[in-house]
Amino acid sequence: MIPPAYAPDEARGLWVFLEQEGGQLEGVALELLGKGRELARARGILLTGLLLGHGVEAGARQAIAHGADHVVVAEDPLLAAYTTDAYTNVSARIILERKPETLLLGATPNGRDLAGRLAVRLRTGLTADCTGLAWEEGTGLLLGEVTGFGGGVMASIKCARHRPQMATVRPGIFPLPPSDPDHAGRIESVAVSLEAGEIRTQILERVRHAGVDITRASVIVAGGRGVKGDFGPVTELARLLGGEVGASRVACDLGWIGRDHQIGQTGFVTRPKVALVCGISGATQFSVGVKDAGLIVAINSDPEAPIFEEADVCVVDDLFPVLEALIAELKRRRP
Amino acid sequence: MSESASVCVLDDVAWQEVTAATMGAAAPCFQCGVCTAVCPWGLVQKEPVSIRRLIRMAQLRVDGWGEAIWLCTTCGLCEARCPRGVPVSEIILALRRLAWERRAAPKGLPTMLWAIHWDGNPWDQPPSQRQAWAKGLDLKPFAVGDDLLLYVGCTAAYDRRSQRIARSLVTLLRSAGVSFGILPDEPCCGESVRMVGQEAYLAELVEGNARRFKEAGVRTLVTVSPHCLDMFRTQYPSWDGFRPLHYTEYLAELLDGGRLSFARELPVTVTYHDPCYLGRRHGIYDPPRKLLAAIPGLTLVELPSSREDALCCGGGGGRMWLETHAGERFADLRVREAQGTGAEWLVTSCPFCILCLEDSAKVLGSEQLKVVDVTELAVRALGDGR
Amino acid sequence: MKPLGIIVCVKVVPKPEEVSVNPETRTLDRAKARSELNPPDMNAIEMALALRERYGGSVSLLSMGPPFAAPYLQVGLAMGADHAYLLSDRLFGGADTLPTSFALARGIQKIGEWDLVLCGEESSDGATGQVPAGIAEWLDCSQATYAMDLALLPDGRLRAEREIRGGHEVIAVSLPAVVSVKLGVNEPRFMDMELRRTAPAVTVWNASDLGVDPASLGFEGSPTVVGAVWQAKSPERRREFLDGTLQEKARLLAERIRALVSF
Numbered sequence: 001m002i003p004p005a006y007a008p009d010e011a012r013g014l015w016v017f018l019e020q021e022g023g024q025l026e027g028v029a030l031e032l033l034g035k036g037r038e039l040a041r042a043r044g045i046l047l048t049g050l051l052l053g054h055g056v057e058a059g060a061r062q063a064i065a066h067g068a069d070h071v072v073v074a075e076d077p078l079l080a081a082y083t084t085d086a087y088t089n090v091s092a093r094i095i096l097e098r099k100p101e102t103l104l105l106g107a108t109p110n111g112r113d114l115a116g117r118l119a120v121r122l123r124t125g126l127t128a129d130c131t132g133l134a135w136e137e138g139t140g141l142l143l144g145e146v147t148g149f150g151g152g153v154m155a156s157i158k159c160a161r162h163r164p165q166m167a168t169v170r171p172g173i174f175p176l177p178p179s180d181p182d183h184a185g186r187i188e189s190v191a192v193s194l195e196a197g198e199i200r201t202q203i204l205e206r207v208r209h210a211g212v213d214i215t216r217a218s219v220i221v222a223g224g225r226g227v228k229g230d231f232g233p234v235t236e237l238a239r240l241l242g243g244e245v246g247a248s249r250v251a252c253d254l255g256w257i258g259r260d261h262q263i264g265q266t267g268f269v270t271r272p273k274v275a276l277v278c279g280i281s282g283a284t285q286f287s288v289g290v291k292d293a294g295l296i297v298a299i300n301s302d303p304e305a306p307i308f309e310e311a312d313v314c315v316v317d318d319l320f321p322v323l324e325a326l327i328a329e330l331k332r333r334r335p
Numbered sequence: 336m337s338e339s340a341s342v343c344v345l346d347d348v349a350w351q352e353v354t355a356a357t358m359g360a361a362a363p364c365f366q367c368g369v370c371t372a373v374c375p376w377g378l379v380q381k382e383p384v385s386i387r388r389l390i391r392m393a394q395l396r397v398d399g400w401g402e403a404i405w406l407c408t409t410c411g412l413c414e415a416r417c418p419r420g421v422p423v424s425e426i427i428l429a430l431r432r433l434a435w436e437r438r439a440a441p442k443g444l445p446t447m448l449w450a451i452h453w454d455g456n457p458w459d460q461p462p463s464q465r466q467a468w469a470k471g472l473d474l475k476p477f478a479v480g481d482d483l484l485l486y487v488g489c490t491a492a493y494d495r496r497s498q499r500i501a502r503s504l505v506t507l508l509r510s511a512g513v514s515f516g517i518l519p520d521e522p523c524c525g526e527s528v529r530m531v532g533q534e535a536y537l538a539e540l541v542e543g544n545a546r547r548f549k550e551a552g553v554r555t556l557v558t559v560s561p562h563c564l565d566m567f568r569t570q571y572p573s574w575d576g577f578r579p580l581h582y583t584e585y586l587a588e589l590l591d592g593g594r595l596s597f598a599r600e601l602p603v604t605v606t607y608h609d610p611c612y613l614g615r616r617h618g619i620y621d622p623p624r625k626l627l628a629a630i631p632g633l634t635l636v637e638l639p640s641s642r643e644d645a646l647c648c649g650g651g652g653g654r655m656w657l658e659t660h661a662g663e664r665f666a667d668l669r670v671r672e673a674q675g676t677g678a679e680w681l682v683t684s685c686p687f688c689i690l691c692l693e694d695s696a697k698v699l700g701s702e703q704l705k706v707v708d709v710t711e712l713a714v715r716a717l718g719d720g721r
Numbered sequence: 722m723k724p725l726g727i728i729v730c731v732k733v734v735p736k737p738e739e740v741s742v743n744p745e746t747r748t749l750d751r752a753k754a755r756s757e758l759n760p761p762d763m764n765a766i767e768m769a770l771a772l773r774e775r776y777g778g779s780v781s782l783l784s785m786g787p788p789f790a791a792p793y794l795q796v797g798l799a800m801g802a803d804h805a806y807l808l809s810d811r812l813f814g815g816a817d818t819l820p821t822s823f824a825l826a827r828g829i830q831k832i833g834e835w836d837l838v839l840c841g842e843e844s845s846d847g848a849t850g851q852v853p854a855g856i857a858e859w860l861d862c863s864q865a866t867y868a869m870d871l872a873l874l875p876d877g878r879l880r881a882e883r884e885i886r887g888g889h890e891v892i893a894v895s896l897p898a899v900v901s902v903k904l905g906v907n908e909p910r911f912m913d914m915e916l917r918r919t920a921p922a923v924t925v926w927n928a929s930d931l932g933v934d935p936a937s938l939g940f941e942g943s944p945t946v947v948g949a950v951w952q953a954k955s956p957e958r959r960r961e962f963l964d965g966t967l968q969e970k971a972r973l974l975a976e977r978i979r980a981l982v983s984f
Contacts, residue, residue: 001936001941001942002936002942004944021886026886082885083892084854084863084864085863088858109867109884109885110885110886112850112866113854113864115851115854116850116851116852116853116858116866117854117855117857117858117864119818119819119851120819120823120855120859121858123944124819125817125819125943125944126818126849126851126945127945128848128849128850128851129849136948143948147848147953148846148847148848149735149737149738149740149845152738152740152952152953153740153741153749153950153951153952153953154950154951154952155947155949155950155951156947156948156949157945157946157947157948158945158946158948159945159946160946161944162944171886200862200863200894200895201863201865201892201893202878202892202893203892204880204892204893205890207889207890208888209887209888209889212887218982219978219982241978242982252905253905259905273981273982274981274982276978283738288953294981295977295978297974308960308962309960311958311959311960312960312961312977313959313961313973313977314960314961314962314963315962315963315970315974316962317967317970321967322967322971325967325968325970325971326971326974329968329971329972329975330975330978
């Protein structure tokens, strides 16, 4: 075995890495605090947030309001934006000193970039993209439920002898906890010893694409091959319902719409109240991304499309006339 | 593509490559331009594709044929009319092969080839689902002694619409008491590989497939698609007793032998679209018409262009894997022609034709005109409640 | 600009939809599954070949897996890679991402001269995406994950456009670097049959060739263990099929939607 950085009996507490952008916590960080609160309460342990950045006091308070008992804040101008070296070096130093038992991170691009690097630095195990987290009966080990092989196979994974037991979770897996401004917690600033020379990455340019976050949408209207390149009606319906536009991988592959809209195993996992799935046959690859939707409506001209086996409301008909009629109906009955 | 948009660049390497690739096939052309005049692209684009010019460039062994070589559906209409017998499609396929060497093949084609390599079909479908079309049919694997091997082909195996053709064919074969089987792990015949100009990869595929068919003891092989038929007839080595047939030919033989008959009257007027790879390529014009004529009550009216002159659906020559813009689809014209005949059903005998014609019928809002395969019509006429 | 030594880490994976869980033994049944090169790794190979065309240099493939992986590496050679190396040994089996990234890092060091390691963003079987960052850590070099485009800057650093949540960023990293390539950022070129015929043999190395402690490899070297495996099952859905005219269907649909969301 590869020797662990510290032993299980030295380890204490459940930590959540608080990814932030411009001082604001990412949604997935809040979701992890919500789940972390539940896990910490079950074992009577402390829930600690680890927050790296520059000018992040508001984020620390936000974390307390969302359930953290304690937030460890590392502030430095060199931490303002994420870079692998800066975040790995600072996180590793704090973790090796404080020895958390468990560390959860969001499976965003940067969260995964950090988690993969940190796990090797700490010589520990990392369970990726968990769809569920629980304590194992008896041992109290973290059980991460993961999917593999395109979502067809599930497994539970644990890390017995290495600490921290690390796991990443995709945005949208756990619900957003309510904010409680009266929740008490301690914010602790730690000294950062970080040299510019440690950082081998220079950020030249950052572009945030405006508006699209399908993981938070309460309504998603998704289009696939069946829209034949025309996302017009799908977009209009989404706008009418106050939702977002989703897409199958094929639609993204064909360049009909950006990857930010892609639902599924290789895209985003969503949890809308309503998902309207238009012209998508429903391969497993796609359906894992909407399986937690409150209501799935499928519109497809092929009565044998597998999507109908996974839908609550099924419409076997040509897509565009149905969308047109539905849009007309929604506009007509609009209060 | 306008003629002036093409740039001619004479260079020695191109000269040699084009000569080698076309093996001098363009030499007999005397530039009369009949090919350009009859090319169906002239019906849907302002400027026709200048086949004449492409052939001239191949003769002169110059580069610069551009995108035009990828438009050709290999329908063979120009070849049928060419006074000099120039094998235009072969020259186009050779130029496509050169385009690969220059990394100038259109987007999407490598992905289709990878799908054949990894999945054994160009539709990017899981190999484990190859037999899904036959669900509930209880088909047997082919065994020596069977009357024939049913070669379903990728499109009829995976495409939901085309699966109905294969299922109908099974019903017809069974009603005639034919013993047949399918190949578990049926391989892709390689038609799409050939059409996009990947001759070397095709050779690898064909070699492996032919060995499998031969070792399995296949003699009579019946295809659903005329495109697969063309492959087995022209690209595969022959062996003792190997007899590839299109299902229309085989069913017509069954009719002649009295094993297949249609008892139920179908009082409908239909028109028949000749698939290029059945008609012009292999001269199979009569067997499908014979099947239709054997259905009691059925009236066949011919399309304005039929048999040797039939207009292509647009799906051949690898065009299934390339986008054809709305308004440029030959099938739109074909559906309008069919509407003009007053027929209720547009009948054909090729999965690609069915897909293209049905798409056009949908887009044109042609509610009355149904696009069906010969097998689907024939099953209705069996008259024993099936 | 000096030529680039590029190593592409690839994995042979079973086609995801063909793997199932045997309900009796509760283990993975891969027997019927066909294998393929992990799709994002194909994008990584294409990116490597495009970089070699632009800057010169060489492309080597590196994989860890059973001996049957070798013909799959030959596919990469037929695409144009110069060399292929396969780490194959029972001792590598059952590895999670820690020993996997360790063995690959040792393989990279054994290959020798290199400037850039490319990996697919994740494998379609395990889908962790952890290995590229792990390799970078073992090699103590810079990393760029989820890259969509790569180029060399005049100062010799690597310019990478990479995905971030809700957008993208352009970064410059020093070489050597490990990069993970986003699925679908390019269209992998098809094999060249001439190269397929003339491709060199795959070099196979076992654990002792790497000169590493077997205890840090494979199942033995993995901090994580798989507790249970089961087939994913989607929750039962109502499957209510709407009938009637378009307008009636639309009205029923609107009703079902309004019951759950206000807008």
